[in-house]
Amino acid sequence: MKKSTLIFLKTLTWIACLYCVAKLVYGAITNNLGADPTHTITFATGLATIRILTISLAITPIRQLFPRLSWLIKFRRLLGLFAFFYASLHLLTWIALYNGFDINAMAADFVKRRYITMGITAWLLLLPLAATSTTWAIKKMGGKNWNRLHKLVYLAAVAGVIHYWWQVKPGVITPITITVILGVLLLARPILDWRQKQRNKSRLAA
Amino acid sequence: MLIRKPNDIASSEITGKSDYDSYLNRRRFLKGVAAAGAGALGAEKLGDILEPRTRAQAATKLQTVPSSLTTTGETNTSFQDITTYNNFYEFGVDKAAPAKNAGGLPTRPWTVKVTGLVAKPQTFDIDALLKMRPLEDRVYRHRCVEAWSMVIPWVGYSLSELIKQVQPLSTAKYVQFLSYFDSKVEKWWVEDPGINWPYSEGLRMDEAMHPLTLLTFGLYGEVLPNQDGAPVRIVVPWKYGFKSAKSIVTIKFIDKMPATTWNDQSSSEYGFYSNVNPNVDHPRWSQKTERRIGLPFYAQRKATLMFNGYGDQVASLYKGMDLKKYF
Numbered sequence: 428m429k430k431s432t433l434i435f436l437k438t439l440t441w442i443a444c445l446y447c448v449a450k451l452v453y454g455a456i457t458n459n460l461g462a463d464p465t466h467t468i469t470f471a472t473g474l475a476t477i478r479i480l481t482i483s484l485a486i487t488p489i490r491q492l493f494p495r496l497s498w499l500i501k502f503r504r505l506l507g508l509f510a511f512f513y514a515s516l517h518l519l520t521w522i523a524l525y526n527g528f529d530i531n532a533m534a535a536d537f538v539k540r541r542y543i544t545m546g547i548t549a550w551l552l553l554l555p556l557a558a559t560s561t562t563w564a565i566k567k568m569g570g571k572n573w574n575r576l577h578k579l580v581y582l583a584a585v586a587g588v589i590h591y592w593w594q595v596k597p598g599v600i601t602p603i604t605i606t607v608i609l610g611v612l613l614l615a616r617p618i619l620d621w622r623q624k625q626r627n628k629s630r631l632a633a
Numbered sequence: 634m635l636i637r638k639p640n641d642i643a644s645s646e647i648t649g650k651s652d653y654d655s656y657l658n659r660r661r662f663l664k665g666v667a668a669a670g671a672g673a674l675g676a677e678k679l680g681d682i683l684e685p686r687t688r689a690q691a692a693t694k695l696q697t698v699p700s701s702l703t704t705t706g707e708t709n710t711s712f713q714d715i716t717t718y719n720n721f722y723e724f725g726v727d728k729a730a731p732a733k734n735a736g737g738l739p740t741r742p743w744t745v746k747v748t749g750l751v752a753k754p755q756t757f758d759i760d761a762l763l764k765m766r767p768l769e770d771r772v773y774r775h776r777c778v779e780a781w782s783m784v785i786p787w788v789g790y791s792l793s794e795l796i797k798q799v800q801p802l803s804t805a806k807y808v809q810f811l812s813y814f815d816s817k818v819e820k821w822w823v824e825d826p827g828i829n830w831p832y833s834e835g836l837r838m839d840e841a842m843h844p845l846t847l848l849t850f851g852l853y854g855e856v857l858p859n860q861d862g863a864p865v866r867i868v869v870p871w872k873y874g875f876k877s878a879k880s881i882v883t884i885k886f887i888d889k890m891p892a893t894t895w896n897d898q899s900s901s902e903y904g905f906y907s908n909v910n911p912n913v914d915h916p917r918w919s920q921k922t923e924r925r926i927g928l929p930f931y932a933q934r935k936a937t938l939m940f941n942g943y944g945d946q947v948a949s950l951y952k953g954m955d956l957k958k959y960f
Contacts, residue, residue, distance in 0.1 A: 455930060462718035462728070463781055464930035524930060532919070540917060594917055597899045598827035599726060 428498050440502055444509040447475040448516065465524045472517040477587050480510040481609055484584060488615040491623065504560055507580070511557040514550050514587075521546075542593035549586035552579050584609055693856040695788050700769035702791075702844060704870075704942075707774060710783035712853050714927045719860045720777070721879060722828065723812070723819035730821060731860035737818050738880065740864040749809075749886035752800035759864050763850055765798075766790040770854070771847055771868075776909045776941045778873035778895075778902075782923040787868055788851030793842045801838070801886050808841040809891035810834045810867060811883040828894060834878035835891040835905070836869065839950055845870055845943060871943040873907040904960040908951070909941035913960045 451468055454460040460467045483506035490497045521543070526532040536543045556577055559565070565573045588609055591602040721731035743759040757765075768788050775783045796808075814831035816822060822830055840846065847868040850857060857863040862879025869876050875895050885891075895903035902916055911921045924933040940947050951959075 458929055460930060462714040462926045463924055463933070464928075465924050465933050466781070468930060524934065527934060532921075536919065539914070542917065596726075596825075597902070598825045 440505055447471055469520045472513050476510050476513040476517055477605055479506055480584050483507050483510060484612050488612060488619055491619040508557060508560055511553045514553055518550050542590050545586050545593060546590040549583050549590055552583035556580060695768050695851045695854060695856060697770045697788050697854060698767045700771050702771055704772045704774060707784040709786050710927050715783060715785055715852060716858045716860060718926060721860055722825050723822050725821035726824045734821055735859035738859040743864050745881055747799045747884045750802045750805035751886050755799055766794045773868060773870035774941050775874055776923060778875055780918055780923050781926055783926045786853055787847055787849050789847045789849035791844045792846045792848040792867055795848055796842060804888050805886035806838055806888050807890055808836050809885040809887055810878040810881050812878050813880040813882045832878060832894045833892060834876055835893050845946055871908055871940040871947045873909060876907050906959050910939060910956055911937040913957055
């Protein structure tokens with residue numbers, strides 16, 4: 428891929444990823460975040476997190492299916508970091524807008540409510556991944572260790588989706604779409620790995 | 634702390650009111666225009682061309698009198714927010730859905746059947762109910778179980794006035810309210826297929842007889858918009874919002890606690906009493922604070938008051954009751 432094309436596509440990715448937060452900032456300035464701005468901010472940042480994280484998880488299976496698209500790997504770090512960015516904003520709305528920075532209220536919330544426990548767990552799982560996202564960290568850790576650590580992203584995504592299910596009203600099924608997509612992506616991996624192995628075997632046999 | 638500053642008046646609290654004023658002015662202006670153009674042109678049509686949404690409201694002004702039971706010291710939530718941010722699951726689970734979908738609710742002809750353990754069961758026509766007592770302006774705080782709140786200028790009279798007409802028997806201990814339900818008109822009910830329609834709510838007899846419990850026909854001086862429970866609903870200001878059933882067609886006096894919709898859905902989350910109580914958390918969130926609708930995000934958070942601030946009037950109804958157990 429030409430360098431100019433890559434820069435162009437990366438710029439597009441930045442714009443797409445920043446769209447959500449830009450819309451929130453504009454809405455906050457113009458006092459146009461709907462009737463319940465706190466809820467609007469919470470929901471938008473949470474949804475952006477799980478969506479961007481899911482897109483980043485789609486990259487590996489797509490590359491396995493379509494080797495010509497293997498350049499997509501160049502976008503995975505960017506997406507992962509944006510997912511962490513939105514997860515952090517989401518966490519911050521809970522700290523500031525729901526708990527008013529009151530440590531006791533947060534501690535009570537964390538202990539009492541499983542969806543809060545699960546949400547914070549998801550953020551904590553993303554934290555070391557964001558911290559070791561630099562090329563320097565990959566070199567320092569060695570590819571194998573780095574890869575092993577970054578498998579945590581699956582746990583984080585699953586925790587994020589459970590967090591979503593645990594806080595909707597009984598009977599509400601809106602999280603179903605993202606759950607199905609994530610489920611397909613998670614199942615795709617072992618299947619594609621198995622297919623790859625079979626191919627390698629037959630190639631060796633030939 | 635950034636958030637808890639109840640004494641500050643946020644700029645948007647002021648706009649909420651001025652929005653309403655300009656809305657009123659617009660209406661007065663429209664009425665003037667309408668009067669001038671009446672006759673040959675047809676005032677309604679002119680209004681329609683000028684501002685269709687306002688015209689629909691303008692035709693339905695209610696004659697009201699002041700009430701000593703109104704809540705003072707609060708800034709009303711804007712008409713816009715009260716009528717576009719609704720929980721009315723028959724018309725969709727999204728808060729914006731009822732405003733879009735409730736247009737088909739047939740509010741005329743409409744009757745309310747009052748039945749059960751009463752000496753004089755009767756079916757009231759909505760227009761007869763509207764004329765039965767003077768309609769009062771009653772501003773109430775409205776606290777949703779989901780931890781958001783509004784301040785709403787309702788129009789109606791105490792439910793007790795209606796109850797007196799039918800003369801409940803001494804065996805009547807509870808009152809059940811059933812909402813209109815037609816799966817063809819309210820086809821969005823499928824979005825929450827777990828609910829057993831029609832929507833059912835209930836009060837203990839003394840709660841239903843309490844003067845604060847309002848048989849409600851309007852808000853902001855106009856008839857209720859459909860999404861807010863037209864043509865008649867109840868409003869019980871010291872309880873979470875879902876207790877205040879909308880679009881009522883049946884009122885039934887019974888001897889046992891009735892089955893109620895959200896309690897059936899999840900009894901650990903939605904109690905029968907559901908009095909606003911900052912000391913009893915919802916399983917999924919704290920009820921100590923609430924978010925006032927229509928304020929900027931940094932000014933929304935407010936402390937929730939016991940009985941939603943109506944404790945002086947209603948606390949005696951629950952004397953000796955363990956409100957943690959009977960939440």
